[in-house]
Amino acid sequence: MSTRAEILRLMSDGAFHSGTDLGKKLGITRAAVCKNVHHLAQSGLEIHRVTGRGYKLDTPLTLLDHSRLLKLLGKSATEIRDRLHLLDEVDSTNRYLSEHVVANADINGTVCISETQLSGRGRRGRSWVATPYCNLMLSMAWRFPGGPGLVSGLSLAAGVALLHALEEYGVSGAGLKWPNDVLWDNRKLAGLLVDVQGEAAGPTLVILGVGINGHISQPDAAHIDQPWVDLQGITGKTTDRNRLSALVMLHLLDMFQLFADKGFAPFREEWQKRHLFHGRRVRLIQGDREFSGTAEGIDETGGLVIRHARNRKVFHSGEVSLRLVRA
Incomplete structure (x- = not known):
């Protein structure tokens, strides 16, 4: 496990941890702790730093084990x-x-x-x-x-x-x-x-x-x-x-x-049965084209069946963006 991951493991409880304590537990300097915490924050984690208290994650987390x-x-x-x-x-x-x-x-x-x-x-x-x-x-x-x-x-x-x-x-x-x-x-x-x-x-x-x-x-x-x-x-x-x-x-x-x-x-x-758009009016965006109709179900290959008036058309994944038509 990397030093960065070890620091995160110690901080995963969501409590405050001082740079000194983290450094002692991992055998590294406070400067190294600060550098690694900075990298963690840059990665997208929300980390609070309070003088005299140390570092704290905005929310606790569970590391994969x-x-x-x-x-x-x-x-x-x-x-x-x-x-x-x-x-x-x-x-x-x-x-x-x-x-x-x-x-x-x-x-x-x-x-x-x-x-x-x-x-x-x-x-x-x-x-x-x-x-x-x-x-x-x-x-x-x-x-x-x-x-x-x-x-x-x-x-x-x-x-x-x-x-x-x-x-x-x-x-x-x-x-x-x-x-x-x-x-x-x-x-x-x-x-x-x-x-x-x-x-x-x-x-x-x-x-x-x-x-x-x-x-x-x-x-x-x-x-x-x-x-x-x-x-x-x-x-x-x-x-x-x-x-x-x-x-x-x-x-x-x-x-x-x-x-x-x-x-x-x-x-x-x-x-x-689990399709949230089943039986509802939908709009499919396919490149610069749009197709509106009612989502009827899927065919034997998983293609989405859309009915518009008397016409039925099947769309396949990867081709379209599906959205509801709002009343």
């Missing part, structure tokens, strides 16, 4: 133990898996989780804003023997799995927005990003990225251009990211295994 994660995974820990990559900092968890595990023969269920993500991606080229050490940035890899066409609808199946994980964590009232978002009170709580690599005949490598807002600091919130919410705002408590991570991993493993066996079909009905 490899041993606790394995314990929380229970029986599944055996199959994932050597496939769990827990990082302090990375440009992108999806990119990390793509670069480091793509050649592995037994890749299924390989996971990368990072405390800090420098270049996280959302859909349609957007950046994913996440306060370091406060949110969940997780990616899981899976290789399918067939071509890319056989994984149509996987991102929607993953949305159902993510919703189950959040509900088991204790979040109620969340729903899905086609194709890759989880909303709570019409505000974005989580999102998914699927990277697919493969030839037409297969095999196909899928790297699924998950981002969940645990706590977004005020400086980071200023960079988000849509309504959002975080778990701390919903529950009023510090997010237990180890428990949340374990739940997400367990539900994604189940999802991948069922999808590999039966495809999207087992997930289609529940996804439609």
Whole structure:
């Protein structure tokens, strides 16, 4: 663990810690403490400094812990133990898996989780804003023997799995927005990003990225251009990211295994029931074009079916931005 991470671990309780005490515990100078705290603050964490009292995080946090994660995974820990990559900092968890595990023969269920993500991606080229050490940035890899066409609808199946994980964590009232978002009170709580690599005949490598807002600091919130919410705002408590991570991993493993066996079909009905925009007037933005109509459901591949007058049109993920038509 880096010095910066060690300082953060000591400060994670949200109490004041003097530079002298932190330095003694870690065997470094007060100047080194000050330098590392400054870097932590620059990363997006809100840290208060009070003369005579020391440093204090604006909100307590739970650091990711490899041993606790394995314990929380229970029986599944055996199959994932050597496939769990827990990082302090990375440009992108999806990119990390793509670069480091793509050649592995037994890749299924390989996971990368990072405390800090420098270049996280959302859909349609957007950046994913996440306060370091406060949110969940997780990616899981899976290789399918067939071509890319056989994984149509996987991102929607993953949305159902993510919703189950959040509900088991204790979040109620969340729903899905086609194709890759989880909303709570019409505000974005989580999102998914699927990277697919493969030839037409297969095999196909899928790297699924998950981002969940645990706590977004005020400086980071200023960079988000849509309504959002975080778990701390919903529950009023510090997010237990180890428990949340374990739940997400367990539900994604189940999802991948069922999808590999039966495809999207087992997930289609529940996804439609959980779609917050179902039966509502929507507006789809596709480049410079717009299409308005009523969201009727999804087809067997996960494409969104929109009806306008007597016409029905199917849209596929990655092409459009979906918004409600306000009365």
